[in-house]
Amino acid sequence: MAAPHDSFWELERKNRRETALLVVVFILLFTALGCGLDFVFGNLRIIDDQITGVPLLTIIALVIGSIQSLVSYFGGAALVLASVHARPLLPDSPKEQTVLDVVGEMALAARMPVPRAYVIDDAAPNAFATGRDPQHSVICVTRGLIDEMDREELQGVLGHEMAHVRDYDIRTMMMIAVLVGGIAMLADFVYRWSWYGGFGARDGRGDRDSSSGGSGNAAALIAVAVFILAALAPIFSQLLAMAVSRQREYLADAASVEFTRNPRALLRALEHLAQTESPLKHASRGIAHLFIVNPLEGAGDDGEGFFANLLSTHPPLSKRIARLRAVAGEGGPDIAAVAVAGASPA
Amino acid sequence: MIALVILIVIAVYMVGVYNLLVRARNEVDNSWRQIDVQLKRRHDLIPNLVEAVKGYMQFERDTLTQVVEARGKAISAPDQASRVAAENQLTAGLGRLLAVMENYPQLKSDQNVMQLQEQLTTTENQIAFSRQAYNDAVLNLNNRIQSFPSNLIANNFGFKPAEYFKAAPEDQALPKVDLSLGTPHT
Secondary structure (H helix, E strand, C coil): CCCCCCCHHHHHHHHHHHHHHHHHHHHHHHHHHHHHHHHHCCCEEEECCEEEECCHHHHHHHHHHHHHHHHHHHHHHHHHHHHCCEEECCCCCHHHHHHHHHHHHHHHHHCCCCCEEEEECCCCCCEEEECCCHHHCEEEEEHHHHHHCCHHHHHHHHHHHHHHHHCCHHHHHHHHHHHHHHHHHHHHHHHHHHHCCCCCCCHHHHCCCCCCCCHHHHHHHHHHHHHHHHHHHHHHHHHHHHHHHHHHHHHHHHHHHHHHCCHHHHHHHHHHHHHCCCCCCCCCHHHHHHECCCCCCCCCCCCCCHHHHHCCCCCCHHHHHHHHHHHHCCCCCCHHHHCCCCCCCC | CHHHHHHHHHHHHHHHHHHHHHHHHHHHHHHHHHHHHHHHHHHHHHHHHHHHHHCCCHHHHHHHHHHHHHHHHHHCCCCHHHHHHHHHHHHHHHHHHHHHHCCCHHHHHCHHHHHHHHHHHHHHHHHHHHHHHHHHHHHHHHHHHHCCCHHHHHHHCCCCCCCCCCCCHHHHCCCCCCCCCCCCCC
């Protein structure tokens, strides 16, 4: 729980703890589903109270997912930039020079190498960061952001993007994507094989467990559990992934304040963005989480119901603004009710 | 067997912490030097700026002179203390100059001046951020040196806490603001 007047240091610490917790839950879910499946198919067995065997299916799912993610990891920034039609940002005018300067300032404050700067020719103000690590990072802004934001707001926004680079958010979300993909793959596998009567057709292996007459029952119980898990896991993992994404957005907000030491910078920028919410022409669901505000059509980042929020990559703008107001020590709506860093999915 | 594994784990952990401390200390050194880099950048920018605005701002000779003199003192300062004092004076002088420039709208049409002003603004920001980065690096190092259990390793290998960058005493004095409507200035 975030108290009303937490410093950004405290907010960052809490955020990192919660992300770690969510990732652990993810890994447990993946392992449970995978190993449950392997039990059913006899890859894993319990002999004399010891687990033996190789969880083949779990490993296969992990390997396939990892290959997919390694491809995007190394292809990485180039693919993303091409998909949004970005081009390098050059100091063609004083405004662009200012943006480049602010990128440099934020890199200094973050104690990171200076990222490459790109620009998208879109009037909707937005920005995103990508790149596999700080040495290969890219920050991309839209035409709209350059034209509409003043220096202070730019510092807030670019500080937020710098934070994504520093905290390896791109890498974290990629790892989460591997796990989500792996879970979907395993769940899919369960359903395919259930059609072929895969379940309960493996009692032959169960006979090896000489000490219990209940091995058949245990196998059936595990099979049922796996079936239920396979039904629920995909949607649950999606919700978890979105929860992690939202956590990282809050963390990047707090880190932006750490860099600028000026909560009003990001606060003003977000208030400005709240007024001009408009979708980007070339953003896709896959990279939506990289932007500072949701770039998708009909994103309605402002509390459009409990379920919309659960599947959103970004927390509602109103909550982000409220948290920044709390850090800035300004008054506003009931801070304690809003600034809860863990009780609610947002 | 178990004892051996535990020992190996502890050894690996200790090596990890030691390397973390080394990195933290090097970051402190690096950020300290960064401040100097930014200060020198500022020294290099000032002559161009003064040259560019001189023509427009004939009545601000005092302000311009103060800036040029402070810069000279900063470059030729014999020791750290006088260097710091000169740099602070320079910061103050530049602040006044940038503020006064707002009174001359014709400056905005001069591209050269606008470019230099942006360069100066970003350099001032970078000086501030480099000091902040230094203090943050110091905070990071001191946290690790003082927290348990890394303090055990830190003390053993002679890591010492670093000192924060302090504002000069004159910076911390509250400026006197005189809002009285006394005799008008010419």
